[in-house]
Amino acid sequence: MLTAPIKDALNQQIAMEAQSSQAYLAMASWAEIQPGLDGVTTFFYQQSQEERVHMLKLIRYVNERGGFAVVPALAQPVITFQSLQRVFQDFLQHEIAVSTSINELVGLALQERDFATHNFLQWYVSEQLEEEALARTLNDKLELVGDDKSGIYLFDKDILLFRGHVASKGNAAPG
Numbered sequence: 001m002l003t004a005p006i007k008d009a010l011n012q013q014i015a016m017e018a019q020s021s022q023a024y025l026a027m028a029s030w031a032e033i034q035p036g037l038d039g040v041t042t043f044f045y046q047q048s049q050e051e052r053v054h055m056l057k058l059i060r061y062v063n064e065r066g067g068f069a070v071v072p073a074l075a076q077p078v079i080t081f082q083s084l085q086r087v088f089q090d091f092l093q094h095e096i097a098v099s100t101s102i103n104e105l106v107g108l109a110l111q112e113r114d115f116a117t118h119n120f121l122q123w124y125v126s127e128q129l130e131e132e133a134l135a136r137t138l139n140d141k142l143e144l145v146g147d148d149k150s151g152i153y154l155f156d157k158d159i160l161l162f163r164g165h166v167a168s169k170g171n172a173a174p175g
Helices: 004-032 038-064 082-113 113-145 149-171
Strands: none
Touching: 004 038, 004 082, 038 082, 038 113, 038 149, 082 113, 113 149
């Protein structure tokens, strides 16, 4: 059985994951109407779907543990961006905020001595390590590219390859 503080915090995380899904969906929609950003568009549609899966996983967990998962109302996300670099800066800041929230949840689970929730949240901790690494890598790549159109073309062409590379790099044994 979930304690009230844990249930409330998990429901807040559900809302954050839902808002993340919406934010990335808005980024995908913006990218889709920009010329030549097919890879970025696909990337953010995938990110949006992934965040929705994270939300659903939390909903199922709360309900299975005797709580009641609340499907949140969502605020309108930012829908226009000044530049591709701004999209990816926002992406990184969003992932950092999600990581902070997950870490606070882990701390609360320990404080409440809810070891099942603590164990459940470890998947999210690992996931956020990967997401932040990916967001940082993509920001670094865009910083190198700057406003060079051929660099942006190559970034867009290769963006879907970065996810697997960053994840496998994070799982590699130390050298």
